[in-house]
Amino acid sequence: MKIQGKMFIWLAVFILAMACVYGVWSKEAAGTTALFMAFGLCIMVGYYLAFTARRVDTGAGDNKEADVADDAGELGFFAPHSWQPLSLAVGGALAFLSICFGWWLMYFSAPIIMVGLFGWVFEFYRGENQNQ
Known part of the structure; x- marks a missing residue:
């Protein structure tokens, strides 16, 4: 989760920079607003993943010597079907x-x-x- 959190935070920084550049050059409100909203969504997801990564055990995705089989097992409880x-x-x-x-x-x-x-x-x- 740590790696995914960092990826989303870096993506948010990139989108923020692109939103500023796009807003200055294009002077178009809709696209600039959409980019700023995408920045906000990336920050929320990145913060959640980074915040949760500190409270759970280190997964196979955060271990550089991990095998694919190390991430196998039960992932959680899911509803069988629902209308x-x-x-x-x-x-x-x-x-x-x-x-x-x-x-x-x-x-x-x-x-x-x-x-x-x-x-x-x-x-x-x-x-x-x-x-x-």
């Missing part, structure tokens, strides 16, 4: 369509989004995936 992302996607699509067709469409998308969020949060408290 909740589909409902969130439908609700999100309707919410974005409400910008085009009218804000009245938000009255239909908000309940779908709320049902999807509620179902995703409480997915492991009911049904076949319930923890014993």
Whole structure:
């Protein structure tokens, strides 16, 4: 994680320099804003990775003498299947369509989004995936 954190921080520094150069030379607001937002996203990811790397054990990616097999094993717990992302996607699509067709469409998308969020949060408290 240390290496990935450093890579994102250096990428953020590069994007910041390019945003400044692009902003001065082009005097175009949209591209300059997009580059500054990309800088912010890279800083957030790089800070998170660097911050987390100090609290977890050194992985195989940070060891120069590591083999590929050293990184094998369980990566964590993942949900086997879920229908909740589909409902969130439908609700999100309707919410974005409400910008085009009218804000009245938000009255239909908000309940779908709320049902999807509620179902995703409480997915492991009911049904076949319930923890014993």
